[in-house]
Ligand SMILES: Nc1ncnc2c1ncn2[C@@H]1O[C@H](COP(=O)(O)OP(=O)(O)OP(=O)(O)O)[C@@H](O)[C@H]1O
């Protein structure tokens with residue numbers, strides 16, 4: 001098999017911590033608690049149904065030994081009708097059980113899925129940096145289903161199988177204790193088989209779940225990059241890559257099935273051998289006159305239908321349990337990851353409904369009321385940060401922005417500009433130092449309060465698949481129509497939106513693919529304007545647009561920055577010239593700071609840049625300069 005890229009099981013981000021069967025069962029049982037009455041009802045129905053089923057061998061014995069053998073013609077009809085009635089009632093309760101069971105099942109899936117999603121949304125950004133969206137989707141969709149099957153089928157079928165075995169043992173003993181012992185002889189083999197399967201299954205299922213995730217992850221990535229695939233003519237290459245992932249899944253599934261193909265029939269055969277043995281010994285007993293024919297038939301029915309069959313079903317359940325264990329480990333990975341570090345500030349009842357507890361950092365209690373609005377003074381106090389151990393992205397950053405000031409960040413690509421502003425909404429945790437807003441350490445502010453102070457316009461203006469209205473209202477969902485239009489006008493996007501046939505109701509496609517880059521930028525500016533936060537982060541895109549559009553965007557940005565403390569990562573000299581402070585970053589450190597004139601006078605890196613007046617986009621020149629001056 002050719003290999004393109006790597007197999008699922010070598011990518012550590014797909015792997016999850018193994019869990020013991022006990023832990024999994026104990027933890028998923030929690031989800032059944034709110035529906036205990038449905039659990040009781042479904043098990044109750046199953047038991048009643050089982051009870052009517054157990055009548056079948058009894059009535060058969062009666063028919064053979066009491067009616068046929070004794071030639072009592074008048075008893076034939078009542079016995080036959082009784083048997084029919086028992087069958088009918090058995091299936092009637094079965095029908096009821098299935099209905100209750102389905103409701104229970106869907107309720108539990110719903111709860112578990114919500115809990116997983118709620119937790120997922122509250123995990124820190126760096127956690128998502130390490131994972132593929134397709135993998136997470138597989139966990140929320142497929143793995144939750146697998147876990148739930150264990151819950152529902154496991155509790156119900158398991159309970160019924162055990163009861164059925166117990167009932168059969170009682171009846172069998174009442175007919176003939178010796179024969180009962182004969183029926184028990186295959187037990188050690190059945191137990192040994194189950195133990196072998198249980199101890200080895202986890203590895204196989206885990207590999208299969210990981211392969212499924214890896215395939216979904218590739219699919220998701222490729223669907224997002226469909227234009228790149230076409231543009232680079234990589235369809236055949238991607239076909240092969242997908243085929244490899246699909247092949248991993250095929251092989252993984254086949255390994256699971258192969259084990260079951262041995263285990264299932266082997267257990268069935270051992271059970272059947274038990275029946276053969278019973279017939280053998282029982283036949284001899286009947287011949288010697290120590291047992292009636294009807295008794296032997298009834299015994300055989302009990303042994304087959306209510307003893308070996310449920311034992312086989314328990315083996316099937318064990319298979320399901322092992323599949324669920326692998327899936328549950330992946331679901332618990334999400335549920336067990338701590339949420340973002342501090343009080344989220346969301347209403348407690350809302351969180352409880354979503355199954356999330358409100359974690360506090362252990363630092364000081366929130367120092368501000370929920371409706372707090374910052375003036376917009378921002379201070380970085382000796383801030384250092386690394387994405388990964390030893391890879392410093394920022395070193396000893398110190399800065400102070402007064403309310404309403406504009407701070408421009410410039411520097412070569414990879415200098416740490418986006419990282420610096422990303423720390424303000426606490427997307428990542430600092431390694432050392434503090435960040436203060438109006439004198440409050442951001443770690444003491446509830447996340448929701450903190451983030452309500454900051455509007456972010458990112459480098460790659462992400463829009464959601466929906467209408468323009470929905471996307472702009474994302475800034476403030478309860479905003480009025482007038483506010484919406486005012487924001488759109490201020491962002492210079494009202495005009496182009498009005499020209500669209502559906503206006504604000506136009507659907508813009510995934511990530512806003514149906515809009516141009518310039519349009520997307522202005523829509524994301526409108527969204528930020530509507531939010532009306534005291535602090536603004538603007539990570540300007542480098543994409544070049546025509547001068548007319550550029551003027552529209554520039555105007556929109558100026559309106560957006562008015563009256564807010566703004567951190568602007570700018571690539572246009574025209575924007576930077578007006579900044580109250582310019583911070584020049586290189587390799588994670590601020591190497592120059594001041595106003596445009598001061599920095600020009602300083603004669604450093606910035607001054608060299610400023611001399612190249614005719615470049616609108618300074619990034620390239622910065623890179624060149626950084627190379628020559630370092
Ligand atoms: N999520 C991440 N995980 C790990 N490393 C990252 C992550 N994001 C950025 N980095 C690294 O941190 C450094 C700073 O990146 P950053 O995005 O802050 O640069 P930048 O100054 O914004 O560059 P640009 O002008 O190209 O946007 C780079 O070396 C980058 O590789």
Ligand SMILES: [Mg+2]
Pocket residue numbers: 417418419459539
């Ligand atoms: Mg950046």
